[in-house]
């Protein structure tokens with residue numbers, strides 16, 4: 542009876558994980574959400590009865606410790622898969638480049654966005670992993686997956702070797718997810734001897750609230766997709782959360798201890814789209 546716990550499961554890809562995993566009644570599926578009530582309502586609307594929702598804000602060490610305590614009775618055989626999905630995006634600054642933060646006001650906005658991103662995307666992942674590690678060690682699969690992004694690969698941002706333009710956007714998000722990838726490599730180094738497999742997994746470009754640009758940002762979004770197409774000519778636009786989850790699940794199922802600490806895409810390689 543495999544078990545899965547998704548941190549940040551209220552919507553988007555996290556909620557799709559709940560939908561996808563609950564299709565198999567043999568799975569134990571637990572979702573963590575900052576505000577459980579609307580998620581429970583959505584699950585009821587979708588006719589999903591075999592998912593447990595626990596409150597959990599990943600930026601709080603105490604909240605994650607409490608969430609782990611609440612999960613213990615639901616996981617008598619431990620936790621097989623911990624998937625840390627929740628993230629801070631900072632959509633307002635997404636299409637700015639580094640030099641756009643030159644004024645005092647903008648540098649303060651940069652500071653605030655970067656700290657919020659650090660708290661959620663990096664420290665929040667550490668709090669999540671440390672809180673649930675005893676349950677993971679008690680489980681069979683012992684897999685810890687942090688959802689990252691292809692933006693954390695510097696080769697997506699820098700100009701191409703032939704001089705074609707790069708992508709200056711999403712500096713904070715890219716940098717904090719790159720830090721997350723390093724954190725995952727460090728956990729791999731420490732936990733390999735205990736049979737724990739860690740992975741930083743990029744889900745591809747997925748149609749969630751984060752890919753709904755304002756009319757002002759539409760031009761930048763199209764420019765970004767144009768650069769994506771330079772590397773991936775068949776790219777047609779964002780995929781659905783469920784299709785992404787299906788791809789991610791195949792990668793997670795195929796992991797062995799030799800993969801621990803890697804940064805992979807939903808294709809199981811370095812193809813981010």
Ligand SMILES: NC(=O)c1ccc[n+]([C@@H]2O[C@H](COP(=O)([O-])OP(=O)(O)OC[C@H]3O[C@@H](n4cnc5c(N)ncnc54)[C@H](OP(=O)(O)O)[C@@H]3O)[C@@H](O)[C@H]2O)c1
Pocket residue numbers: 548549550551552553554555573574575576597598599600625626627628629661665688689690691743744745746747748749750751752779
């Ligand atoms: N969509 C894409 O194209 C794409 C591409 C690459 C990587 N990703 C990664 O995929 C993951 C999911 O993205 P998404 O597009 O599904 O995002 P989304 O629709 O914006 O959902 C973000 C999720 O994170 C949760 N969250 C945020 N802060 C949290 C906190 N402090 N504690 C607990 N949960 C928190 C949100 O919960 P609330 O409802 O409480 O806010 C929500 O469930 C993220 O790690 C993201 O970086 C997405």
